Amino acid sequence: MSDDAADEAGIWESALRGDGSAFAALFRLHHPRVYRRVLGIVGNAHDAQEVTASAFFELWRKRRHVRLVNDSVLPWLIATAVNLAQNRRRGTARYRKLIDGLPHSDDLDAEAIALSNVETELLGVRLHAAMRALSKTDAAVLVLTALDGYTSTEAANAVGIKPGAARMRLHRAREKLRAELRDDHAPATRPIPEGEHA
Amino acid sequence: MSTATMMDPVLAAAVERELAALGAGKSRLERRQRRTRTLSLLLAGVALAGAITGAAAVVSQLPGTTTTVPLSNPVSVTHSGTGTIDLGPAPAHASAVILHIQCLSTGQIRFATEPQGPHQGPSELIMPCTGTKPTPTSSNHTTAKDALLPQAGSTSITITATPGTKWTATASYASQSISPWKVNAHGQSYGVDNKYGEPDLQAAQASNGKLGYIYTKDILNPDRQPPTVYASDGTTVLGHLDIGSDTPSTTPSHGSSK
Numbered sequence: 001m002s003d004d005a006a007d008e009a010g011i012w013e014s015a016l017r018g019d020g021s022a023f024a025a026l027f028r029l030h031h032p033r034v035y036r037r038v039l040g041i042v043g044n045a046h047d048a049q050e051v052t053a054s055a056f057f058e059l060w061r062k063r064r065h066v067r068l069v070n071d072s073v074l075p076w077l078i079a080t081a082v083n084l085a086q087n088r089r090r091g092t093a094r095y096r097k098l099i100d101g102l103p104h105s106d107d108l109d110a111e112a113i114a115l116s117n118v119e120t121e122l123l124g125v126r127l128h129a130a131m132r133a134l135s136k137t138d139a140a141v142l143v144l145t146a147l148d149g150y151t152s153t154e155a156a157n158a159v160g161i162k163p164g165a166a167r168m169r170l171h172r173a174r175e176k177l178r179a180e181l182r183d184d185h186a187p188a189t190r191p192i193p194e195g196e197h198a
Numbered sequence: 199m200s201t202a203t204m205m206d207p208v209l210a211a212a213v214e215r216e217l218a219a220l221g222a223g224k225s226r227l228e229r230r231q232r233r234t235r236t237l238s239l240l241l242a243g244v245a246l247a248g249a250i251t252g253a254a255a256v257v258s259q260l261p262g263t264t265t266t267v268p269l270s271n272p273v274s275v276t277h278s279g280t281g282t283i284d285l286g287p288a289p290a291h292a293s294a295v296i297l298h299i300q301c302l303s304t305g306q307i308r309f310a311t312e313p314q315g316p317h318q319g320p321s322e323l324i325m326p327c328t329g330t331k332p333t334p335t336s337s338n339h340t341t342a343k344d345a346l347l348p349q350a351g352s353t354s355i356t357i358t359a360t361p362g363t364k365w366t367a368t369a370s371y372a373s374q375s376i377s378p379w380k381v382n383a384h385g386q387s388y389g390v391d392n393k394y395g396e397p398d399l400q401a402a403q404a405s406n407g408k409l410g411y412i413y414t415k416d417i418l419n420p421d422r423q424p425p426t427v428y429a430s431d432g433t434t435v436l437g438h439l440d441i442g443s444d445t446p447s448t449t450p451s452h453g454s455s456k
Contacts, residue, residue, distance in 0.1 A: 065323065
């Protein structure tokens with residue numbers, strides 16, 4: 001872990017100097033996890049792909065303002081992806097044309113998309129609808145702490161707020177989600193599975 | 199794990215190629231940013247034109263304008279590695295620090311700034327140093343009008359630098375004021391962007407010289423070209439923006455999959 005962190009800090013140093021291969025390396029390292037997290041929120045493969053790609057393009061565009069947590073850009077990427085997912089129509093508009101112009105698998109067919117939607121539902125992560133009640137920052141803090149195993153202080157660092165404010169937002173987000181999900185049936189009452197931990 | 203929970207491998211490879219092309223002058227992301235910069239320069243040009251033609255009052259009164267005024271004499275410091283700049287007691291109404299910083303060696307410098315968007319906490323500006331002269335990837339100097347004030351109980355700001363990074367900086371307290379955006383009859387906000395975000399319509403000058411507004415969504419989607427410049431009502435057409443010939447390619451420049 002510490003070696004990985006040291007490696008990533010080194011890659012980030014190169015990225016800050018404008019090295020494209022460093023951004024590509026960070027994409028290889030983190031995109032599977034970012035994608036799975038986004039899929040759980042937006043609930044369909046097409047939107048999740050657009051949000052995931054946009055989060056990495058934002059990593060480049062906002063590189064001078066990216067906050068590392070434990071020498072990793074992953075928390076910033078997740079927080080940014082959650083922000084983009086929460087306001088997808090406008091959030092990813094900047095890159096939509098570019099992403100639409102990139103090659104896609106011809107056979108990312110309806111069956112695969114439907115399967116992913118079912119899996120998302122089965123994961124019990126009906127955050128898709130419930131999270132609409134949350135602000136972008138509240139949603140990012142909630143995802144980082146509840147699903148990705150970061151402490152509230154680390155989540156605060158990733159989204160650029162004070163730890164006390166993060167704890168307050170977390171409390172508020174949980175209360176709102178609880179209210180949103182209270183009357184729903186089976187899947188909502190299941191505990192949300194932990195994300196894979198690095 | 200099912201492939202349905204993995205990103206489309208063809209698209210993932212294409213995104214990776216797009217990122218890898220950064221820094222080599224071949225990336226569509228960079229080309230896009232150059233266009234946005236062109237637009238920013240044009241907007242800055244609106245302000246300059248106003249100042250030259252005596253319409254400065256009109257331009258500085260554009261809704262949403264951030265006005266930063268120095269409140270104290272500048273303090274200059276030259277240092278190696280992390281260091282502080284003691285600005286003395288803050289004047290009343292100080293809300294930010296104007297900071298000019300110049301690299302004197304290679305390394306990296308960072309300092310705290312005001313939030314970069316609505317509902318965000320303080321941000322941080324990171325500046326890679328490649329020496330004393332500008333290079334394609336680093337200008338080696340920067341001026342921030344929104345550096346963060348000293349923490350409560352302190353009169354100093356901290357410049358964090360990697361060990362051995364030499365830098366020189368000039369800083370002074372400043373007051374920042376932001377005028378509110380205006381709202382037209384259609385409920386659309388108009389003015390210039392600021393730390394609270396972007397209004398629906400942003401000030402711009404048409405190629406015929408008329409001052410007006412373009413839709414923010416036309417900046418985000420610059421393929422609908424050239425953007426139309428409207429009056430503040432968002433419907434009366436005044437002209438079009440001339441943003442040069444650097445149009446983004448609509449032909450994907452990808453090769454075959456790796």
